[in-house]
Amino acid sequence: MDWKGFDHPGEPAAGGTRSVKVMIAGGFGTGKTTMVRSVSDIKPLTTEETLTQASVEDDHLIGVADKAETTVSLDFGKISLNDSLMLYLFGTPGQERFWFLWNGLFKGALGAVVLVDTRRLASSFRAIEEMERQNVPFVIALNIFPDSKEHPVEEIRDALDISPNIPVVACDARDRAASRDVLIALIRHLQDRSAVALEPR
Numbered sequence: 001m002d003w004k005g006f007d008h009p010g011e012p013a014a015g016g017t018r019s020v021k022v023m024i025a026g027g028f029g030t031g032k033t034t035m036v037r038s039v040s041d042i043k044p045l046t047t048e049e050t051l052t053q054a055s056v057e058d059d060h061l062i063g064v065a066d067k068a069e070t071t072v073s074l075d076f077g078k079i080s081l082n083d084s085l086m087l088y089l090f091g092t093p094g095q096e097r098f099w100f101l102w103n104g105l106f107k108g109a110l111g112a113v114v115l116v117d118t119r120r121l122a123s124s125f126r127a128i129e130e131m132e133r134q135n136v137p138f139v140i141a142l143n144i145f146p147d148s149k150e151h152p153v154e155e156i157r158d159a160l161d162i163s164p165n166i167p168v169v170a171c172d173a174r175d176r177a178a179s180r181d182v183l184i185a186l187i188r189h190l191q192d193r194s195a196v197a198l199e200p201r
Contacts, residue, residue: 017086021108022186023136024075024091026115027123031143031173032091033075035115039179040077040089074105079183087183092127106130111190112138113182115173118148121159128160139167139189141182 024032036044075091090105106112112131116124131138140162153168162168169185171178 017080017084019086019088020110020187022087022089022183023106023109023112024089024115025112025127025130025138026092026143027117027120027125027127029120030115030117030124032115035113035141035143035171035173035179035182036075036077036089036091038174038176039079039183041079042077044075044077044089046075046091079180081180081184081187085187087187106134106136109136111186112136113141113186114138115141115143116156116160117145118142118151118156119145121156124160128162137186137190137193139169139182139186141173142168142170143173144170 024035026032033046037046074093075089077089077091078086079089080086090109092105114124114127114131128138128140130136140156140160142156157164157166157168167185167189169182171182173179
């Protein structure tokens, strides 16, 4: 992949490597922590805590009844896509009671992946709204669970009410290669946006 001219807010680090902050967002139980764990080159930092009866009224487990832990602050990992580009991954908490943390987490982010569980599309509406509110470019990653039904991409796009230029890709967040492909799709999307912005008017 050719990264020449890639628009980035920071300076290259030692050895000419550029570092980019990327958010991994989505609703409760969509697979954010799983993606960070599967794709990170280092042992990721996670802030998962056990779900208890005390959180039953706040954490609605419809569709994710087997979920035993939840992120209470953030997940952090990093991956080198090649010798010239390092992605720092920040996974957001999905529950509404932790959304107040999002503003700080999104500061300096160049782009985001919004993970979507096609069995529970509404769980990721808030994440998409936040990307649009903060003007963060993003791609949609459809995390395919064992009991997920297949839906045409255009139906998903209509249901999520996103514009035609936002990439929608399918993945298994447990799989490193699939998660890496999602991140590459995001970088390509950012490159395309930069190219359009630099076109003469």
